[in-house]
Amino acid sequence: MVDDNWQEDYGKWDFNKGRFSDPKAMIAALHAQGFKVSLWVCPFISADCDVYRELEKQRLLVTDNSGQPAIVRWWNGASALLDFTNPKAIEWFRARLDYLQSTYGVDGFKFDGGDSSFYCGVNTSRQESPNAQTELYGNFGLRYPLNEYRAMWKMGGQPLGQRLSDKAHSWTDLEKLVPDMILEGLMGYPFSCPDMIGGGEFTSFLPGKTIDQELITRSAQCQALMPMMQFSVAPWRVLDKPHLNAVLKAVQVRERHKDYILELVRQAAATGEPIVRSMEYVFPHQGYERVNDQFMLGERILVAPVLIKGATGRSVILPSGTWKGFDGKHYQGPAHALVAVPYDEVSYFERVNQTAALSSP
Secondary structure (H helix, E strand, O other): EEEEOOOEEEEHHHHHHHHOOHHHHHHHHHHOOOOOOEEEEEEEEEOHHHHHHHHHHHOOOOOOOOEEOOOEEEEEEEEEEOOOOHHHHHHHHHHHHHHHHHOOOOEEEEEOOOOOHHOOEOOOOOOOOOHHHHHHHHHHHOOOOEEEOOOOOOOOOOOOOEEOOOOOOOOOOOOOOHHHHHHHHOOOOOHHHHOOOOOOEEEEEEOOOOOOHHHHHHOOOOOOOOOOOOOOOOOHHOOHHOOOOOOOHHHHHHHHHHHHHHHHHHHHHHOOOOOOOHHHHOOOOOOOOOOOOOEEEEOOEEEEEOOOOOEEEEEEEEEEEEEEOOOEEEEEEEEEEEEEEEOOOEEEEEOOOOOOOOOOH
């Protein structure tokens, strides 16, 4: 995923030639290595570029009460904003993205922005609520099977890659991942990503900020058995060798279970059932409704990540049955087990003699 600043300007959706001398060759080389390539895009249009004047003339931007394009403040400045209630604006945006695919071989897009808050207090070609603009933005992305969104409204059950809102580089926000992912799946967004490993809130990684190596490691372990794990801060650039090896070990755990994850993805596509599930979802009416620091991956794997700084173990709630832990030990449930979890281990447990068949929702 090539993030912001690959483009010439916001709204000028072509590669910046000063940064990418041969983007087509770059993408071909990545394809040869087995990668798919997506580009970051957004609905914002820089007000000092020629595209803005073109779109203003065609009236494809949201406007203020004077009838002029509204200038909206967002996390990277102030820009005009595409009006997704206008079919011609959708057609214009689609033509730009289709050009990127046909010219360079781009596989898909990360659709950032689109938050309803940006559409408050502006005028559009068709009277719709700010939330409806977010929904229309989501509908737009259905044309591109490789997609990712951060903001969404009423698009549950659709084939959209949906990540959580930006999390800070903090232990407090790490604790939010499990309950947020559970909720996202219940709302109909099973193809979900728990934000970037270590947090995706970019101000956390500006020059002078402190990088917590333990936090990045435990974050990677928490996400290893979720539908997606996504790096932004390259671990080999910020971690010492022991912590880097711990992150690599977490990725290897994911690799061992990728076939099961993909099985759950296929089931979610057919039924809408969550991939990340609460304890109560899989084991109803057994007193697990308030458990929000561990989760089930499907029905076979229980994941109990370490979410507290300095902790080398935790209490794990195990339902009835026999469970084989990451440590090779067998545990008999129901039980509250105190489990040692070294800094380089993913804390998870598999149901013994549990068939791979999954129950219907």
